[in-house]
Amino acid sequence: MTDFKITVIEGHHTLSSEMAFVLFELDRLFFPTPWGLESWELLFHEHDRYLITLSTDNIVVGFCLFDKAIGDSFSHLLKILVHPDYRSIGLAFKLLSKAEEDLRVLGCSEFFLEVEESNYAAQKLYQNIGFQIIHRKKDFYGLNRSALIMTKGITPTNKSHS
Numbered sequence: 001m002t003d004f005k006i007t008v009i010e011g012h013h014t015l016s017s018e019m020a021f022v023l024f025e026l027d028r029l030f031f032p033t034p035w036g037l038e039s040w041e042l043l044f045h046e047h048d049r050y051l052i053t054l055s056t057d058n059i060v061v062g063f064c065l066f067d068k069a070i071g072d073s074f075s076h077l078l079k080i081l082v083h084p085d086y087r088s089i090g091l092a093f094k095l096l097s098k099a100e101e102d103l104r105v106l107g108c109s110e111f112f113l114e115v116e117e118s119n120y121a122a123q124k125l126y127q128n129i130g131f132q133i134i135h136r137k138k139d140f141y142g143l144n145r146s147a148l149i150m151t152k153g154i155t156p157t158n159k160s161h162s
Contacts, residue, residue: 002056004091006098010050010068010106015043022060023053031081032116033141050075050106052099054082054091061086064095070107077113080122096129100152114140114147126150 009015015023020040027034043049047067054062062082066075082091100111115122117136131150140147 004061004094005055006095007053007055008051008098008102009044009053010048010102014045015040015051017041019053019060023063026060026063026081026083027079030084031079032119035079049078050099050103052095052102054095056086062091062095064092064099066099066103066111068103068106068108073108074110074112075103075108077111092125093129096125100129109153111152113150115150116141117146117148123148123150 020043021037023043024035024037024040027040043051043065048070050066050068052064053060062080064080065078067078068075077096080092080095082095103111111131113126113131114137115126123133127150129152131152133148134151135149137147137149139145
């Protein structure tokens with residue numbers, strides 16, 4: 001079994017140019033809606049983010065990226081990706097589990113994400129980790145590419161205002 005190293009970068013840190021390029025390349029090659037290099041270089045600029053990378057033999061083979069809103073106790077999954085050569089062995093589940101554990105320690109109790117309606121593998125992953133579909137957003141990813149909005153831990157609260 002291959003050994004995998006998890007690295008966490010969070011808060012308002014700056015990615016090295018090298019790491020930004022590695023993530024940009026993975027995103028560009030294997031994600032249906034990739035970001036530009038500038039977006040990766042400015043990843044933590046003015047945003048409180050949580051990034052976890054997964055590597056083996058010093059090669060990044062996956063990542064998971066969340067926007068954090070600790071004051072509001074929620075976190076938004078922006079992207080998760082595992083290189084195709086390393087899929088179907090539980091690495092995406094491992095990334096999400098580690099991220100959720102860390103984010104809960106930091107004060108997040110509610111999570112949400114968007115997933116393309118046709119991405120059944122991702123939907124299954126999210127459902128297996130406890131996310132539930134709450135809404136369908138038409139044409140979110142482009143014409144005839146709708147998104148499902150999924151949440152975990154979000155429950156109605158009865159807050160009284162003083």
